[in-house]
Amino acid sequence: MxxxxxxxxxxxxxxxxxxxxxxxxxxxxxxxxxxxxxxxxxxxxxxxxxxxxxxxxxxxxxxxxxxxxxxxxxxxxxxxxxxxxxxxxxxxxxxxxxxxxxxxxxxxxxxxxxxxxxxxxxxxxxxxxxxxxxxxxxxxxxxxxxxxxxxxxxxxxxxxxxxxxxxxxxxxxxxxxxxxxxxxxxxxPYPVDMMNIGALRIAEKQFPDFKGKTDVLHSTSPAVETGSGKVAAAMNSIGVKPMDCGIKLNDAGESSYMPFAQKIKKCGAQYLWTSDSPDPGQFSLLETIDRAGVKPTYLFEATWYSTLVSQWNKAGIGNNINVGMIFxxxxxxxxxxxxxxxxxxxxxxxxxxxxxxxxxxxxxxxxxxxxxxxxxxxxxxxxxxxxxxxxxxxxxxxxxxxxxxxxxxxSCALMVRLNGTKFEQVFPKNVGEFECGGDFVVKTDPKTWGTSLNGDRTSTKFLTGDVIKPQSS
Missing domain, CATH: 3.40.50.2300 (Response regulator)
Incomplete structure (x- = not known):
């Protein structure tokens, strides 16, 4: 999960x-x-x-x-x-x-x-x-x-x-x-009805051809696919149409990642987004993509900001990993x-x-x-x-x-990039600052919420009439 x-x-x-x-x-x-x-x-x-x-x-x-x-x-x-x-x-x-x-x-x-x-x-x-x-x-x-x-x-x-x-x-x-x-x-907060897309907005500014050369890596994990679906929908809402290279990885791992690397190479995707988290299978994919002679730029979730990833990258294969963060x-x-x-x-x-x-x-x-x-x-x-x-x-x-x-x-974010075994802030340029914007938060499709909300944006599933509500003084 x-x-x-x-x-x-x-x-x-x-x-x-x-x-x-x-x-x-x-x-x-x-x-x-x-x-x-x-x-x-x-x-x-x-x-x-x-x-x-x-x-x-x-x-x-x-x-x-x-x-x-x-x-x-x-x-x-x-x-x-x-x-x-x-x-x-x-x-x-x-x-x-x-x-x-x-x-x-x-x-x-x-x-x-x-x-x-x-x-x-x-x-x-x-x-x-x-x-x-x-x-x-x-x-x-x-x-x-x-x-x-x-x-x-x-x-x-x-x-x-x-x-x-x-x-x-x-x-x-x-x-x-x-x-x-x-x-x-x-x-x-990470409400189900709103989503911070700061990493996508920063990618637009960082990479001029981002909108036309990006794809989303999919997974057999339903939870990862839920995240991927939200990201793909957000991309479409800002004019980024995923290339649909046909990459769907088995959550339990693959016997060989070369067929996926070849698909990416043939498709021509230059930017890859994943909502998956770092694990041996993901590392194997990146290593195989490198062996196939493909050099995409990676746009990954904040779960990739970890010592697990930085220590794996001693050979520099992940030097193109960019991570959007609000911390x-x-x-x-x-x-x-x-x-x-x-x-x-x-x-x-x-x-x-x-x-x-x-x-x-x-x-x-x-x-x-x-x-x-x-x-x-x-x-x-x-x-x-x-x-x-x-x-x-x-x-x-x-x-x-x-x-x-x-x-x-x-409604803000920053981006860090992996360089060897160290992460460093690359956007905004001034260390310690965030990039913010009124267009950094988008509404999500109610079909992805997983619950029903009332007018106060509160889940109704377990709601009772005597819950403690804010009272004005």
Whole structure:
């Protein structure tokens, strides 16, 4: 099972993209642990005196908030749930960077005094791909909210989250009902009815013959094909007609990729787009294309921005890989303080540094800012009210501006290119900047949504009459 976006990876996507054709017999995989205190030496002493995260004033600090205002909230504590699918037996460590990031950020915040003086207690869950229902049911019993989590099978648990009126600031969502659910906010939204096509817009500017010489690589994976279909539709909407070279790869791998390389050569495609994720089969395809003497330019999803890809490219075969992103790449850390700060905080915890970790970090900061504003009146209703007001969010500079309150994606992007074993920003030219435009977001075909939306753009599948809705003050 695969999806097309880092937000849904990533950006939901990473958790799911790594699960292609896998199944698990694991049972009883959820665990809980405290997020307070320090671990493995904790964060540096500077956390206690932190006044900002990148460009964002720190939402953490001392205070005198009081009251047992809602489930999981007392005079001295706020209890939140977070986690990922790290215990999936077929891919151990899956998306662990999300839990690592939130755990580190909880400690970072608590060392400053918590939220208005209340210590944050974190219940860390492992949904292990197949156990999302179980962990959400557990969170329903004890947590104030879910924060920064990413569960690949979140749609299976969505009815339980909605049923117990558990709000969330998710790290990412995957299923369409989870992505468009009530009481759900994301620092980096990927709604089913809108799509950021910034990478396509940048490609138009970068490559003059892009419109007439581009094709989309297809797959037998239904999830990848859903992503490919959305991209192809977006291409058509801006005047890019895929060449239809007839490339459809078996998701389980091919005995030989040479016939596909020959098709590409005969077809004359100079630009290739894939919604698939990097794996041995994809690497074999690129290596075979190179052996066939074909030198296309690759336009790939943000899942290709990874050390897996950069380390594979020691021979330079992937030097034409271009990746569109809405996050600042780690290579820009010297110019983007928020990126360096994220890396320093997680590294101090001996956690895994990755794009999904930055996404979870942004979600935590969004949640913490709203919680600070609520003060002693820290209720789920107040949180929904405050989160719905946030219409420009960058996580302190971790990513392009998004609209969490309206569940709308970024209208900006940047492009990085692989050069040897390193990625570097190639567009815009100024490192740390994004290219933005009113035409960077397009509406998608309702046939691709996978759910029905009401007038508020909320999924109706599990919607009840008593969900928590934003109230104006």
């Amino acid at each position: 695969k999806v097309e976006k880092i937000g849904r990876l990533a950006a939901g996507a990473l958790a799911v993209t790594l699960l292609a054709s896998c199944a698990s017999s694991r049972s009883g995989t959820d665990t809980t642990s405290g997020g307070g205190g320090t671990r493995d030496g904790g964060t540096t002493g500077a956390a206690a005196s932190a006044t900002s995260f990148g460009t964002l004033p720190s939402p953490c600090g001392k205070g005198d908030a009081k009251g047992s205002t809602d489930q999981g909230v007392t005079d001295g504590e706020i209890r939140i749930g977070f986690g990922d699918d790290r215990g999936f037996t077929s891919a151990p460590g899956l998306s662990k960077e999300m839990g690592d990031a939130v755990s580190a950020m909880i400690d970072w915040c608590n060392q400053q005094g918590g939220i208005n003086g209340r210590t944050i207690k974190g219940d860390q869950y492992d949904a292990a791909y197949t156990q999302s229902v179980k962990v959400v049911q557990q969170a329903c019993k004890q947590d104030f909210m879910l924060v920064g989590q990413g569960f690949a099978m979140d749609d299976a648990a969505e009815q339980y989250r909605v049923g117990c009126k558990l709000p969330t600031v998710a790290g990412y969502t995957v299923g369409p009902n989870a992505a468009m659910g009530p009481m759900k906010f994301e620092a980096v 600042q790449p780690f290579e820009n850390a010297a110019k983007v303080p928020a990126v360096k700060q994220y890396m320093d905080i997680v590294n101090a915890h001996h956690g895994k540094v990755a794009l999904l970790g930055m996404q979870a970090t942004s979600a935590f900061l969004l949640w913490a800012q709203a919680a600070k504003t609520c003060g002693s009146q820290l209720t789920r209703q107040c949180m929904v009210n405050e989160l719905a007001k946030v219409h420009e969010w960058t996580g302190g500079g971790l990513h392009a501006p998004t609209d969490p309150g309206a569940n709308k994606p970024a």
